[in-house]
Amino acid sequence: MLFHKDGFVNAPPTAHGIWFMSQYVRFGYLKKAPDYQKIAGTLIMSDLYKEVAGELKLALPDDAMQPFTLKLDSVAFDPADPAKSLTHYS
Amino acid sequence: MSLKNIYCGRINYAICIVIFITIGHNRYRKAQKESIHYVCTAHSMDNFRNVTGCPVTGLNPEELIETRQLTAATALSLLGHDFENLPRKLSISINGCRHDCTEAQTNDIGLTPALKSIGGRAVAGFVRPMQVTAFCRAILTLFRDHGNREKRTQARLHWLLEEWGMERFHAEVMRAFGERLPTAGQSHLYATPDPLVKDHIGVHPQKQVGLNYVGLVVPAGRFTADQLFALVDVADKYSAHELRLTNDQNIIIPNVPDAKVSALLNEPLLQDWSPTPSGIMRGLVTCTGKDHCHFALNDTKSIALEIAQRLAQRFPDTDKVVRLNVSSCVYTGVGGTAGKELKIAMVLNSNGQGITLAKSMAPTAGYGSAAGAKAAIDAISTERVPSFAMTFPGGTHDLWLRYWLGAAQVDQTKVQSKTIPPPQMVANMKVGNMDGYCVGEPWNGVAVKEDIGYTHITTQDIWTDHPEKALVVNPQFAATRRDDLKKVMRAILEASIWLDKLENRQETADVIGGAAYVNAPADVIAARLEGKYTLGAVCLIKPLPMTICCSTRMAL
Numbered sequence: 001m002l003f004h005k006d007g008f009v010n011a012p013p014t015a016h017g018i019w020f021m022s023q024y025v026r027f028g029y030l031k032k033a034p035d036y037q038k039i040a041g042t043l044i045m046s047d048l049y050k051e052v053a054g055e056l057k058l059a060l061p062d063d064a065m066q067p068f069t070l071k072l073d074s075v076a077f078d079p080a081d082p083a084k085s086l087t088h089y090s
Numbered sequence: 091m092s093l094k095n096i097y098c099g100r101i102n103y104a105i106c107i108v109i110f111i112t113i114g115h116n117r118y119r120k121a122q123k124e125s126i127h128y129v130c131t132a133h134s135m136d137n138f139r140n141v142t143g144c145p146v147t148g149l150n151p152e153e154l155i156e157t158r159q160l161t162a163a164t165a166l167s168l169l170g171h172d173f174e175n176l177p178r179k180l181s182i183s184i185n186g187c188r189h190d191c192t193e194a195q196t197n198d199i200g201l202t203p204a205l206k207s208i209g210g211r212a213v214a215g216f217v218r219p220m221q222v223t224a225f226c227r228a229i230l231t232l233f234r235d236h237g238n239r240e241k242r243t244q245a246r247l248h249w250l251l252e253e254w255g256m257e258r259f260h261a262e263v264m265r266a267f268g269e270r271l272p273t274a275g276q277s278h279l280y281a282t283p284d285p286l287v288k289d290h291i292g293v294h295p296q297k298q299v300g301l302n303y304v305g306l307v308v309p310a311g312r313f314t315a316d317q318l319f320a321l322v323d324v325a326d327k328y329s330a331h332e333l334r335l336t337n338d339q340n341i342i343i344p345n346v347p348d349a350k351v352s353a354l355l356n357e358p359l360l361q362d363w364s365p366t367p368s369g370i371m372r373g374l375v376t377c378t379g380k381d382h383c384h385f386a387l388n389d390t391k392s393i394a395l396e397i398a399q400r401l402a403q404r405f406p407d408t409d410k411v412v413r414l415n416v417s418s419c420v421y422t423g424v425g426g427t428a429g430k431e432l433k434i435a436m437v438l439n440s441n442g443q444g445i446t447l448a449k450s451m452a453p454t455a456g457y458g459s460a461a462g463a464k465a466a467i468d469a470i471s472t473e474r475v476p477s478f479a480m481t482f483p484g485g486t487h488d489l490w491l492r493y494w495l496g497a498a499q500v501d502q503t504k505v506q507s508k509t510i511p512p513p514q515m516v517a518n519m520k521v522g523n524m525d526g527y528c529v530g531e532p533w534n535g536v537a538v539k540e541d542i543g544y545t546h547i548t549t550q551d552i553w554t555d556h557p558e559k560a561l562v563v564n565p566q567f568a569a570t571r572r573d574d575l576k577k578v579m580r581a582i583l584e585a586s587i588w589l590d591k592l593e594n595r596q597e598t599a600d601v602i603g604g605a606a607y608v609n610a611p612a613d614v615i616a617a618r619l620e621g622k623y624t625l626g627a628v629c630l631i632k633p634l635p636m637t638i639c640c641s642t643r644m645a646l
Contacts, residue, residue, distance in 0.1 A: 001442030004590035009440045052579045072552040073497040
């Protein structure tokens, strides 16, 4: 278990928020696709975290919307296009 | 003394039982002065909960409608076979208190005071006192006959309301009730109730001239048998043999004559249970805790009391109420009802969860093999529905479990998913309640140690360095307490940096392993925290497959 890892653990990435919502769609918790960007933007307090991390002079990972791949099934997930990413799960 | 009149709120159901049993058996029955009949029906099953009302009804001068008879009559009318198997529990509050002291909005049916030139809530219109019982029965009948019985997470009354929509629900209630109700009246609730009045703590004059009710704060809502006897003596001496219990787990002594108030305030019991406590102690409410509730994860009351006592020393002010709610229930939380918006301030940790499978699956499923897992689950499916537990629907463990099933190409509609609190996973597995589970550590490690199951896969092998727990706050706190939130975040970041150092993890395990916290063997916690995984079932798995090629591994 990791708790910090130079700040990579603690910064709340928008991309991960979108991943969770996409899985809610995939598994039927959400009946239709949400406005991913809008909800992530509303709920994740990225600016506040940046402010606190800045004050403590901690490294701040790039909140990039780059695709990432999960180890278990090697499926790539593109947070910029969650709908298309969902078609990759067979 | 004849202690006939005890009114208790739903939350105090257990207290009420204690009072009846203690007084009934130990004291009065022995003395043979009076026999107290205590009947317990339909307790904590899927049925209606104790009907609540204002604890000072009939005493409070500004109350709009006295509800004592209404709550009693409604509760009695609902007892029996008609409503003892509802789709899910249902709570009712019938309250004439203008401070909404029973929090009507948190109930399935909440009746609040209103006036109309001829209400309840806008759902069904204006209900007159004489109609209350029939009105509640009508809604319960609809809920019983049409509520969702397939998914427990969608079996509460509000889901039926969502399914039908307001218009149909309204029409169905009218039909079941047999009469058209007028539209809602004008609410007589205070828009912003005074917290120092709403909880009915302190000395207050009653509408009966010369009498007072005295509300006492019971710290964390827990008391001993000795305190209970002292309370009965106090009620004997100062009031008309009557006690009332509040929704906030406190006690009210009604009908204290003016001349006796100052003597009452000097009673030793009132030094512990104060009518003028610090704002922190006054606003403290906790869940039952794991001593008496098998859904609780911690000894909530002791922890809450310690926090409140320390805070009360620093902030002894008595002129305000500080709300401090402490819950370790897996089914509720500080966030409020489902669907409420919460803000994510930061992530607390990565990795460290896992999926445990029954040892009988080990020869086929192996370690971390998707194909193996599918074969093992398919084998179970030929005889019965495979069953897996996680900690909360929609939570991370639910998603890791589903993601794993998805990767293994298992049809999730053919697999049963159940919710079990983390500390009870191992015990449930032991008695064969499920074939596997997904949970945070140390509960996968404990299954290995007790030889109940084995660790099939860790979540770092599902998604390396995935986000797990988060610091989440309600939007109001985020907006109005920004500086306080930043302080909390700074403190957590300092702790995170300390925790991330491997040399600190044994000390961490020793602290959190104690009974008040995780309550699990420190050696198991330490091993998993340090990334030293003993996976279990080593003799059963040959040859060792795929990604994890040994029965122990290092995986932070």
